[in-house]
Amino acid sequence: MTGTDAARWDLVATERLALADLLEGLTPAQWAAPSLCEGWSVREVAAHVMVGPTSSTRELARAMVTARGNPDRANTVLARARATAPTEHLVQVLREHAGSRFSPPLMDWHAPLTDVLLHREDVAVPLGLPPDRPVQSWLLALEFLVSRRARTGFVGRGLPKVRLRAADADWQHGEGPEVAAPATALALVLTGRTALLDRLVGDGAAALSGWVSSTRR
DSSP: SOOOOOHHHHHHHHHHHHHHHHHHTOHHHHHHHHSSSSTTTTHHHHHHHHHHHHHHHHHHHHHHHHHOOHHHHHHHHHHHTTTTTHHHHHHHHHHHTOOHHHHHHTTTTTTHHHHHHHHHHHHTTTTOOOOSSHHHHHHHHHHTSSSSGGGGGSSSSSOOOOOETTTSSSSOOOOOEEEEEEEHHHHHHHHHTTTTGGGGGGGGGGHHHHHHHHOOO
């Protein structure tokens, strides 16, 4: 992405505010519905998105102790504790901290951008809401997901040798049998989500689908 560092973080803020708009329009039943994150409701996903930007060092340390040092379990502890707040509060926190420049250690703005885009789909896909974020944002996420940095916390190891191609934009990566799909679907698949596997086409689709299944075992 060209432009200043401020412009990049402005994009992250824009996507967080877009997620807040989506959440604000949901019904109580939709807030309680299962998300694409296994074992998490839409409400818990909404709470999780702002855990990093709004947690104190002490709060994070306490959660790690409760989770016996497991970062994933610590994340769940924090998300579920925050999910008890009213829906209006969860949306307000997302809006108030949309401009946060928090990113995980050793990562930059790509990580929070990718995180909020993915979690939006964790909410939207099971609720039957169509993807409506700009494809350019997804291409930035894909560039991050195929990088080495994404091997920590985003993409599992051992990705098959395939050529990924976005069916809705001028983007491709890798070598081998082709796998084509909308950029949104490619991003979800690369991060181990199975909901849009049926969007994959091409000679490499079976290999990539098999890789996703193996990473979830």
